[in-house]
Amino acid sequence: MTHVIAPASGRTRDIPDAVVRSRSLLTGYFAGLGFVMAVWGTRIPAVQESAGLDTAGLAAVLLAAAVGMVAGLQVGGRLAGPARFPHLLTGGGLGLAVSLALLGTCRTPIALGAAALLFGAAHGVLDVAANAAAVRCQQAYGRPIMSGFHAAYSLGALGGAVVAVVAAHYSHMYVFGVIGAVVVVATVAASPVTRCVGSPAADLGPAKTVTQERLPELSRSRIWLLGLLAAACLLGEGAAADWSAVHLIGLHASPATSAAAYAGYSAAMAGGRLIGDRLTASFGARKVVRTGAVLASVGLLAGLSMNNVPSALTGWAVFGLGLAVTIPSLFTAAGVGGPRTVATVAVAGYLGLLAGPALIGALATVTTLPGALILPALLAAGVAALSHRALEN
Secondary structure, three states: OEEEEOOOOOOOEEEEHHHHHHHHHHHHHHHHHHHHHHHHHHOHHHHHHHHOOOHHHHHHHHHHHHHHHHHHHHHHHHHOOOOOHHHHHHHHHHHHHHHHHHHHHOOOHHHHHHHHHHHHHHHHHHHHHHHHHHHHHHHHHOOOOHHHHHHHHHHHHHHHHHHHHHOOOOOHHHHHHHHHHHHHHHHHHHHHHHHHHHOHHHHHOOOOOOOOOOOOOOOHHHHHHHHHHHHHHHHHHHHHHHHHHHHHHHOOOOHHHHHHHHHHHHHHHHHHHHHHHHHHHHHOHHHHHHHHHHHHHHHHHHHHHHOOHHHHHHHHHHHHHHHOOHHHHHHHHHHOOOHHHHHHHHHHHHHHHHHHHHHHHHHHHHOOHHHHOHHHHHHHHHHHHHHHHHOOO
16 A cells, blocks of 8 residues: 655655554654653652652762663664664663653662663663664655654653643652553554564665665764764753753742743744754755754844843743754754664764753853853854755755
8 A cells, every 4th residue: 555645846656555654653652752751851859859869869860871871872773774673663662661660669779770771771772763763764755754753752742741740749650650551552552563664665665675775874074063963952952951940040030930941942842843844845954954053043142141031931932943953854864874873973962962951050150050051052053054064955
């Protein structure tokens, strides 16, 4: 069975049913990953309290998760390939679900660190497998669809945050256990469809076979440039997650209004990703990323400089909108070189995500928080300046 679509060129082409099912399945995996990560992130204070961790102890647990994620990205990048996509997606999904449930039961720092290490590793494997498979699915479609996958992640994260708020009066052990069980059931139920992701039709479309395709080589300098840009963008995401509410508190906003800064950022990013594929198809990745990065830089700088709550809220929202398409475009460019290249770029990006908030905190101690937050705005400007060297139209 095939489906007829009209790509950006205006010419219709047949898309095998396996490709369409692969797209739906991968959309579910991206949304599920965002959902689980949001639930974990919003309940970290409860985990800290139940295990009696001080700030240093919590930092050690989060470091274990980060180490696990980097290892998972590396291992997943080496193992990922069309024939192994189903195994990595299913294994990563089950690992994420089981480790989330374990995180709810651990009451000692050592046990919690071990569970966090497993959780991070499963996250890394699932992340690189989903992104590599998504690039292949996009190649089969013949038009941009990558931004839609990342929009699903953003919407899943929003849903996870809402569920976490609604279930705030329940023990995190119960919440993690129930969500882990749901993810296990969903992963097992989806496993027959997951096989489509590894089929030749789902990877390459009707015109090619696996043996006919040869992945183009990307130069080492271009791979590292993609990684550098990913780190710059994800540093901005980390800054928004960890420092946007603190920035608003400094402007004497209420706690609810301060929390709205990151909510506005996230909603704007999700909205931008929902229309990102259409924009990329119409104008090309270079132009969309460059324009978005300029918008992000100018928006955040304006919000910081005007020094009032409405401008700050608007600035964070514009920042999220401007960065919306950047990471999907960078992963698409990396995916041309295969899963290992995706893993390399992802590791660089996540290092920026993990290190960024701490770096901004250090800068804030020697300047001010608004002064330190100029850094992600400047990095967005750098992305705009260098994107033409990293991306293809």
